Amino acid sequence: MQQPDLFTILPDYISTPDGMEIDRQGHLVLSCPNYADPSMPGVIVKIDKERRIRKWFEVPVLEETGAARNMGIAFGPDGDLYICDNQGWSGDPDLQFKGRVLRVRVTEEGEILKTTVVASGMEHPNGVKVHGDYLYVTQSALSKVKDPSGLLVSCVYRFHLDDENIAVTNTLADPNILTTFITLNPDVQYGADGIEFDRNGYLYVGNFGDGAVHRVIMDEQGCVIENEVYAQDATQLSTTDGFCFDDNGNLYIADFSANAICCMSPDGTLRRIAQSPDCDGLDGGLDQPGEPRVWNGKIIVSCFDLVTGPDKVNTAHEMPATLSMLELCGK
Numbered sequence: 590m591q592q593p594d595l596f597t598i599l600p601d602y603i604s605t606p607d608g609m610e611i612d613r614q615g616h617l618v619l620s621c622p623n624y625a626d627p628s629m630p631g632v633i634v635k636i637d638k639e640r641r642i643r644k645w646f647e648v649p650v651l652e653e654t655g656a657a658r659n660m661g662i663a664f665g666p667d668g669d670l671y672i673c674d675n676q677g678w679s680g681d682p683d684l685q686f687k688g689r690v691l692r693v694r695v696t697e698e699g700e701i702l703k704t705t706v707v708a709s710g711m712e713h714p715n716g717v718k719v720h721g722d723y724l725y726v727t728q729s730a731l732s733k734v735k736d737p738s739g740l741l742v743s744c745v746y747r748f749h750l751d752d753e754n755i756a757v758t759n760t761l762a763d764p765n766i767l768t769t770f771i772t773l774n775p776d777v778q779y780g781a782d783g784i785e786f787d788r789n790g791y792l793y794v795g796n797f798g799d800g801a802v803h804r805v806i807m808d809e810q811g812c813v814i815e816n817e818v819y820a821q822d823a824t825q826l827s828t829t830d831g832f833c834f835d836d837n838g839n840l841y842i843a844d845f846s847a848n849a850i851c852c853m854s855p856d857g858t859l860r861r862i863a864q865s866p867d868c869d870g871l872d873g874g875l876d877q878p879g880e881p882r883v884w885n886g887k888i889i890v891s892c893f894d895l896v897t898g899p900d901k902v903n904t905a906h907e908m909p910a911t912l913s914m915l916e917l918c919g920k
Contacts, residue, residue, distance in 0.1 A: 714728055715782050787834060802832075
């Protein structure tokens with residue numbers, strides 16, 4: 590397995606890094622919800638090829654809560670940025686159904702014009718991906734939906750890129766629900782998380798607690814005709830947080846609980862390519878990886894470094910926050 594390297598130490602206004610994207614100028618764009626310190630605003634930063642970091646903007650807060658907790662991000666074809674504002678991630682019952690999907694209107698020069706709300710009232714919006722004219726959002730819990738098994742239900746929502754002010758009910762009555770998932774692992778009840786499309790237009794979704802990668806196939810009308818587990822191997826992958834493809838069709842998966850990164854080959858074979866013990870990330874160690882992103886021929890990994898528990902390698906949050914770096918599969 591690889592030994593991860595330190596990519597960068599993040600500024601002290603970042604306590605919890607998470608989702609990543611690449612803008613039109615080739616900058617690595619990092620979303621920081623800063624859950625570890627509620628006094629910190631949620632911010633979006635840009636990193637250039639010389640690894641210089643600058644704050645791009647603070648995410649507009651929800652007036653009711655006075656906060657924004659931005660996780661997954663994705664750029665639309667016009668350069669606008671879509672953001673999952675996961676207000677309820679902390680588990681505070683007063684914030685449970687306060688999540689939003691935001692659209693930040695951006696000029697070609699990167700100036701912020703305005704922010705609109707795509708959807709509101711969401712329980713747990715997490716990952717987001719743009720494909721065609723639509724926005725696909727993982728919602729990691731649908732607690733209002735009661736499966737006969739008693740196990741957690743989660744889902745993917747689909748919104749049109751130009752949708753505004755959709756009030757989500759977090760029930761199966763929501764017409765924007767594309768497909769649902771049940772997390773079978775009773776010990777880790779956390780559902781849909783990582784999300785990506787491959788070159789064939791197939792949608793891949795990580796079922797976090799099961800450590801499973803689902804493949805979702807849609808027909809020409811966008812209706813789901815298949816939602817099946819495509820890859821699962823507990824010896825190589827225990828949980829599925831954020832993930833991304835490289836140009837060869839390899840899928841890199843953040844194994845959040847195991848402090849590891851897994852590579853899924855196009856045929857669905859899983860192989861753990863790096864793993865770290867409990868660490869502070871300052872030597873490049875994978876300090877609870879939240880999302881990988883292929884950038885300039887390397888895998889950059891955000892280190893969430895916050896959640897603890899019996900199934901987690903991570904035991905504590907430390908500052909400063911860090912990003913790690915790995916080689917692509919086959920190198």
